[in-house]
Amino acid sequence: MGSGRPPLPIGSWGKISSRVLKTDAKGKATQYLAKANFHDHDGHVRDVSATGRNKTAAEQALLVKLRDRAKVSQAGELTAMDKxxxxxxxxxxxxxxxxxxxxxxxxxxxxxxxxxxxxxxxxxxxxxxxxxxxxxxxxxxxxxxxxxxxxxxxxxxxxxxxxxxxxxxYNAITVNPMREIEAIEAAPKNPPRALTAEEVTLLRKSLAADPRAVDADLPDLVAFMLGTGVRIGEALAVTWSQVDLEAGTVEITHTIARVRGQGLIRKTTKSTAGQRLLPLPHWLIAILRARQATGFRLDDPVFPDTTGNFRDPSNTRRHLRTALSPIGSTARRNLGLTLRALRRTTKQTRKDVATKIGWPQHRVELIETGRIKPTTDLVTELIAAYGLTLADSSDLVTQLEAATQPADSDRLSWIRSHALRKTTATALDAAGHTARQVADQLGQTKISITQDVYMGRKVANPAAAEALDDAFGDLDMG
The missing domain is CATH 1.10.150 (DNA polymerase; domain 1)
Structure with missing residues (x-):
């Protein structure tokens, strides 16, 4: 048996056939019908026809229709045959x-x-x-x-x-093929978790005692995020002109982002939900007054970089990750120094080692500075890059055993910047605030169309400051 006829390419047509459609009283043809199969843009083959007073006119009229159907709309040059x-x-x-x-x-x-x-x-x-x-x-x-x-x-x-x-x-296709694809659903790998009051206290004390965190201006920034629930980019975009300490409010209108080709920009929040006036708890007002006392200009950011300009959120998150992995103990610091010395004897940089074993470079730094709880597997994998095993050094094994002992700082290692927002939301929820009030505070997306249309988003929730005062006011936030 021979192979079947090859399918028509999309946007093309088959052989044109013609027949008489109407005749006059004498039997003379007065109208012809020309017809052809057309492989349409949605993949279906359809009959396309046209009529004319004679066979030639019908076929010419059909060709015009076929060419128009295969062509893109006049708005742009796009057809089903395009890549x-x-x-x-x-x-x-x-x-x-x-x-x-x-x-x-x-x-x-x-x-x-x-x-x-x-x-x-x-x-x-x-x-x-x-x-x-x-x-x-x-x-x-x-x-x-x-x-x-x-x-x-x-x-x-x-x-x-x-x-x-x-x-x-653009008439290149007639139906969007993505329309019938099911929505993608997946449970978050790490569900959001809020800090307890004890963890907030531990976090604040840990940041205040860490010179690197203080140099990165993290204690006050973290307090501001806890006291407002704003995103890290929003916090970095706030200028002193938007802070009214007498009224006890801060206006959130912008966020800081790094855009490829443009660098660091301060742009308006992506939705109207982000445009909001927030009340400040008393302990946060005290922190901001202390910052103002060192001198400021209205157009300056409240949390500037070392040059007085807006800070990069990515760099700030990295500083926060490092600060949330404080040096847990002298034993961890000593182990880190030993591991750093071993690396240097092989004349490798942290980047070299990270690339060799497939780690983030930041992890090598955390281990060498004693800012991460080590495990036997972790250290074994690391020193393998230096051509060593734990069996090669009993001193290293002893140091590792001491460094693996629990430390208070281990309780902070799970925290990420989003956890601060979750903590603020949890405190408001525990105080009996509605989902609408919490969403307005955090600048989150609408809870429902009805609420979005009939409830103003820019109106501050005055009771929020009182609730956050109750939640954190006695935790040495000032």
């Missing part, structure tokens, strides 16, 4: 214009561009737009979920859906 890479280029170009207009965040664009470059383009850029079926795209999203996690897959899903929606608007 998805071209569609992604067009989508990114339009998103760039939205960023320039201020309706989209530049940090969102950076994220989308990274996910597109690393995950979407390698998977589908070579496909034609008309070949992007729901089944094919579902497999792509599943693979991204498996390889990069649910968060990246959700971003990829939004990008591809947006691009395909653009293709529909």
């Amino acid at each position: 998805i890479g071209k569609l992604l280029d067009l989508w990114e170009e339009k998103f760039t214009k939205l960023v320039a207009a201020g309706t989209r965040s530049p940090t969102s664009y950076d994220t989308y561009q990274r996910v597109t470059r690393l995950h979407i383009r390698p998977a589908i850029a070579g496909l034609r737009i008309g070949e992007a079926t729901t089944q094919r795209l579902d497999k792509v999203i599943s693979k991204i979920t498996e390889n990069a996690g649910a968060s990246t897959a959700k971003t990829a899903r939004a990008i591809i859906s947006g691009a395909m929606s653009l293709a529909v608007r």
